[in-house]
Amino acid sequence: MYFSRIKVPLPGMELGHVNVYVVKCGDGFGLVDVGLATYEAALALLRGLKAIGIKPQEVAKVFLTHFHADHITLAQFLAEVASPDFYIGAEELGWAAPSFDELAKMYAEEYKRHGAPPEVYEAYLKLHPMSRYRRAFEDVWKLPWRGVRDGEELDCGLRAVHTPGHTPGHTVYMSQGAVFTGDHVLPKITPNISWYPKPGFNPLKEYLSSLRKTRLEARGLPAHGEEIPNLADRVDQLIQHHEERLAEVLSVLKEPMTTYEVAKRITWDAGPFDQFDVYNKMFAVGEAYSHLLYLEEMGKVRRIEGEVVRWAPA
Ligand SMILES: [Zn+2]
Incomplete structure (x- = not known):
């Protein structure tokens, strides 16, 4: 399969860059993901296309892996210069709150209920990408999206596979x-599996089943970092990581505590939680929460409702 990769910078984000993949598509080209709505990213995307001899107007299709700021907010920019068709998983269009301010508030309220102190959740409310990139999100949300179904055959020789979990x-x-994995499988870091304001959505449960669905002897082309030589090997590592994490969450839960307190006690690769x-x-906290929700569904922990939610061994 022919493809090129454009590394589009993510100013102010630790991930450093997002990979935008270019695929041949009939007389034109398709992109997988587009990048963050910033000056640097727009410039890098245009220069990247130029370097491989593609005019922006030749971009006829844009396939998005998910509705996160670093992947999607530059889409309006592309709509202005190229008017491509935009595709995204149908489920991604169905759950978001009516306004992005609302959505950011829902997060802050939920984390408050799960023991986050005011100075943390109030700062988070301002920092949340739904708040920081609100204007770009609002424009992008109004684009004429085509929601793709699981297993749908698309143009450019691509087949969509739903992989709920990260979103x-x-x-x-x-x-x-080859599989364009978005943030579903990443080479170095474990994709963030967190809480979503979607009733009945159990992120980790969905994620583990999506991982099994993509346990393939294939090249993985992730949205961040370098190519994954064998997707199945990386999937196995991620499943093992979550199994160990589930065991760790159970082992710290000796007495009733909030999600925030559980997150404080877990060991994180990036260093101590307090730093x-x-x-x-x-x-x-989102990561701890998704593991607790999964353990709750398996009947291994129970929640104690109150002004704040606490968890206890079942
Ligand atoms: Zn993401």
Whole structure:
């Protein structure tokens, strides 16, 4: 399969860059993901296309893996210069709150209920990408999206596979021995599996089943970092990571505690929780929360409702 990669910078984000993949598509070209709505990213995307001899107007299709700022917010820019068709997993369009301010508030309220102190969740509310990139999100949300179904054959020789977990409607695109994995499978870091304001959505449960669905002897082309030589090997590592994490959450839960307290006691690769900035603290709390929700569904922990939610061994 022919493809090129454009590394589009993510100013102010630890990930450093997002990979935008260019695929041949009939007389034109398709992109998988587009990048963050910043000056640097727009410039890098245009220069990247130029370097491989493509005019922006030749971009006829854009396939998005999910609705996160670093992947999607530059889409409006592309709509202005090229008017491509935009595709995204149908489920990704169905869950978001009516306004992005609302959505950011829902997160902050939920984390408050799960034991986050005011200075942390209030700072998080301001830092949340839904707040920081609100204007771009609002434009992008109004684009004429085509929601793709699981297993749908698309143009450019791509097949959509729904992989809920990282987001409720995350979708990967498969093509001849390669999979554009978005944030579903990443080479170095474990994708963030967190809480979503979608009733009944159990992120980790969905994620583990999406991982099994993509346990393939194929090249993985992730949204961040370098190519994954064998997707199946990386999938096995990620499944093992979550099994160990589930065991760790159970082992710290000796007495009733909030999700925030569980997150504080877990060992994190990035260092001690207390030294994290607000954003990473909230990532960690979301991660702990998704594991607790999964353990609750398996009947291994129970929640104690109150002004704050506490968890206890079942
Ligand atoms: Zn993401």
